[in-house]
Amino acid sequence: MIVLLSRGASPEEVEAVLARMRALGIPGASLEVGSLRLIHVTRGRARRARWLLSEPTVEAIVPTSGPRVRRDGRRFYPFHTLCATALGLLLLGLLVLLAGFFPPGVTSAPAAGEMAPAPEWPWYLAPMRGVLALAPGPAWVGPSLLVALGALFLAFPLLDRTRGDGVRARAPALAAGILVMIMVLALGIAGGSA
Amino acid sequence: MRTENDHGLLRAIGAALRTPIGPGRKPWLSFGWMCVALLVVLGLSGALLSIYYLPALDAASESVRFVMRDVEWGWLVRGVHGWASAGLVVCAAAQLVRVFLTGRYRGARAGSWVLGGLMLLVVLGLAFTGELLPWDAESVALAGAALDGTQAIPVFGPPLASAMRGGAEVGAATLARAHAAHTLVLPWLAFLLLLLELWFLAHSRGRREEHT
Numbered sequence: 001m002i003v004l005l006s007r008g009a010s011p012e013e014v015e016a017v018l019a020r021m022r023a024l025g026i027p028g029a030s031l032e033v034g035s036l037r038l039i040h041v042t043r044g045r046a047r048r049a050r051w052l053l054s055e056p057t058v059e060a061i062v063p064t065s066g067p068r069v070r071r072d073g074r075r076f077y078p079f080h081t082l083c084a085t086a087l088g089l090l091l092l093g094l095l096v097l098l099a100g101f102f103p104p105g106v107t108s109a110p111a112a113g114e115m116a117p118a119p120e121w122p123w124y125l126a127p128m129r130g131v132l133a134l135a136p137g138p139a140w141v142g143p144s145l146l147v148a149l150g151a152l153f154l155a156f157p158l159l160d161r162t163r164g165d166g167v168r169a170r171a172p173a174l175a176a177g178i179l180v181m182i183m184v185l186a187l188g189i190a191g192g193s194a
Numbered sequence: 195m196r197t198e199n200d201h202g203l204l205r206a207i208g209a210a211l212r213t214p215i216g217p218g219r220k221p222w223l224s225f226g227w228m229c230v231a232l233l234v235v236l237g238l239s240g241a242l243l244s245i246y247y248l249p250a251l252d253a254a255s256e257s258v259r260f261v262m263r264d265v266e267w268g269w270l271v272r273g274v275h276g277w278a279s280a281g282l283v284v285c286a287a288a289q290l291v292r293v294f295l296t297g298r299y300r301g302a303r304a305g306s307w308v309l310g311g312l313m314l315l316v317v318l319g320l321a322f323t324g325e326l327l328p329w330d331a332e333s334v335a336l337a338g339a340a341l342d343g344t345q346a347i348p349v350f351g352p353p354l355a356s357a358m359r360g361g362a363e364v365g366a367a368t369l370a371r372a373h374a375a376h377t378l379v380l381p382w383l384a385f386l387l388l389l390l391e392l393w394f395l396a397h398s399r400g401r402r403e404e405h406t
Binding site: 068069070071072073074075076077080081083084087088091092095096098099100102103104106117118119120121122124125132139140142143144147150153154156157158160165170173174177181 | 212215216219222223227231232259262270272278281283294295299303304308311315318332338339344346347351
């Protein structure tokens with residue numbers, strides 16, 4: 001159960017609601033997300049929280065368990081919003097760690113008349129480099145092949161004629177797709193070493 | 195008298211936020227949500243970097259070095275931007291693989307697959323144009339090689355390469371175009387594709403509920 005307080009509720013008002021909750025035997029933990037104040041009922045008989053609706057600071061009570069939640073699932077706001085925010089913050093923490101341990105570099109600008117070095121292609125373009133490196137014949141074959149493969153990829157739902165959701169029913173499409181994935185990996189390795 | 199609460203769009207958003215989204219579902223535990231989170235990080239860190247970045251031939255490389263050396267926490271913001279960009283490429287590709295393996299690209303969801311594919315292309319474009327912005331020796335060589343590849347595509351390759359190059363040779367116009375693509379065209383395209391994807395998701399979900 002999550003108790004949603006009105007925006008900009010003061011700490012005293014939050015404390016008053018928490019005190020009322022303790023008196024009702026449903027202790028909770030206060031959360032602050034921007035200007036939003038929430039109280040998560042941590043234990044006790046959560047049904048008693050409906051008495052809190054008489055408090056002027058309490059805006060709504062959102063059940064996070066019980067028959068309705070088991071049948072229909074939880075609402076995006078506030079339950080999933082909190083989870084999504086928490087995961088976003090974790091992701092940001094991971095990025096900060098990566099940036100701290102592996103910071104990007106920068107070299108100097110080329111001087112006038114200086115020969116440009118052989119470019120070091122980014123890793124995510126390795127499969128495309130693989131296609132260009134392995135394509136036979138004139139120079140236009142490789143790029144044209146890339147465009148054709150891209151169009152085939154986007155049109156895949158139109159080409160897939162399988163019916164049903166089971167693995168057996170989708171076997172031809174799955175096999176083709178997995179083959180393409182293996183090819184992309186192989187091309188990536190070929191492109192990385194080209 | 196109409197109030198803010200009567201506004202159709204706000205009411206629709208409010209209703210969507212209040213609608214339960216199915217028992218046991220965890221929409222935030224998906225590559226799609228991670229893509230959205232990474233796009234937000236990229237937008238914010240990119241906005242901070244753009245305060246110091248100068249898209250001029252003789253100043254671009256120096257402005258990036260200034261961010262790395264003299265701006266407080268500048269190296270960290272640039273690092274976060276770079277890693278978020280790499281993460282976005284991985285998450286966008288992983289989301290497409292997941293959609294493929296679960297078969298959620300057929301019927302009403304075909305449009306969503308096409309949008310996902312276009313989003314991957316936009317993400318690759320964003321990452322690649324970002325590589326060019328420091329305009330160091332490596333970026334110049336990369337821009338030249340990429341433009342040679344584009345030039346080789348029959349029919350629409352030469353005009354496309356000419357439009358991207360902005361002149362006879364790789365130079366100031368190329369950098370200006372890469373900067374415009376990285377900071378204006380592609381981010382807005384990504385935002386538009388994201389909105390369309392959400393609309394497709396809501397639309398296909400509504401249709402599934404009508405059938406049950």
